[in-house]
Amino acid sequence: VVLSPVSPQQCSDNLASISRYCYSIIFEWIICKINSSISPKRDAKQDTQHPLRWVSVLDIFGFESFEHRNSLEQFLVNFANERLQLCFTQRVFELEKKVTTQHPTQDNDDNTISLLIRYMMQRVYQGTTLQQKLSTMLQW
Template sequence: MAILSIRFGKFIQVNYKENGMVHGAVVQKYLLEKSRICSQGRYERNYHVFYYLLAGANEQEKQQLHLKSPDQYYYLNKSCSALDNVDESYEFSRLKQSMEMVGFTAEKQRRLFSVLSAVLLLGNVEFQPRKSAYHHDEAVGVKNPEVVSLISELLRVKQETLMQALTAKRARASGETLVINYRLPEAIASRDAMAKCLYGALFDWIVLQVNHALLSKKDTLREHQGNSIGVLDIFGFEDFGLNNSFEQLCINYANEHLQYYFNQHVFKYEQEEYRKEGIRWTNIDFMDNTGCLQLIEGKPNGLCFLLDDQCK
């Protein structure tokens, strides 16, 4: 499915019977790159599903979901909104067909696309400073409440509740609830955090729905104790030719740690147990990425150690 972009890691466990017949599967996801929702690098796009939705939705869907053209959304990169030789309207139809195949009803699809539209509209919410009636510091108000009204309709939440969440936070102190107004930078950060949280929750829900479709009924009843094959799909530092940001460096570094964890537990520790028990076994070689991690975190010459030393 196109909404499941390559900007996350996944582990797929495929269950099968002794005769080789596939008997269900389970998908686990890791490290979804939510920062891409709010900002992208130069010549870099947001997640493809947003562009597919805007290009492929029919007139009725555009009205129901309050869709605009890509250049009218703050969260979509204006310098890279279209891809050459890609029919995004066709890709949207393929996306809907894929969802139907794994059990997404028309109503579920509508709710899914409503959340995506709400995420895009959140980026268009603008704030303006205003004097608070209860505090001496500067508070903020929403400059375009009509956009908040559309978002509340799409998410089926009260507009007043959403407005409060965008302009203030609540804190508990001495058994009382305090309302603390955001300043302008805090309001913008809170708005972006809300968009990322919405997209992350939607992503988790999609994975859950896909797993329900892939999982065998016998597995749900715990009657099947068969075999399985695991496939880990993450991207670390395999391609050094890319010119990426510091944020991407951190993502790749985290992925390398995941790869290291799986290497240790799936290959190294497991095969050591086989040798200890004297099991006849053909040893499986694997790419040990310890050197890559030591280059970044090792002492005393690792990148992080040197940076930390210079900062001190």
């Protein structure tokens, strides 16, 4: 039998608080290690064979507001956001792929943007000016 001045609920809350603190300290240590391993060395010259390394985490603006930017809670929220974004993106692309497979469209390569790109690449479009070609294409 253990006698304690705190209730079982208070004990559970204290344990959760200590656990969060320990995870937070470990998380901050990991962030420091990652930052030191991917940051460029001060005396190193630009190495073209080994470009700068980086880690990217999606942060959906307005979803939450934390005082500390690199906290464990922020990371977990961002990780959850990334997983949700991945599921959403995969689902949208699957549906769009299905729609375009069921209802194929004809590729219209004779549009203004593609014409402009070709014109800029060739500098001259078969002896005509860009304005003349656009006028013909758009029936101006």
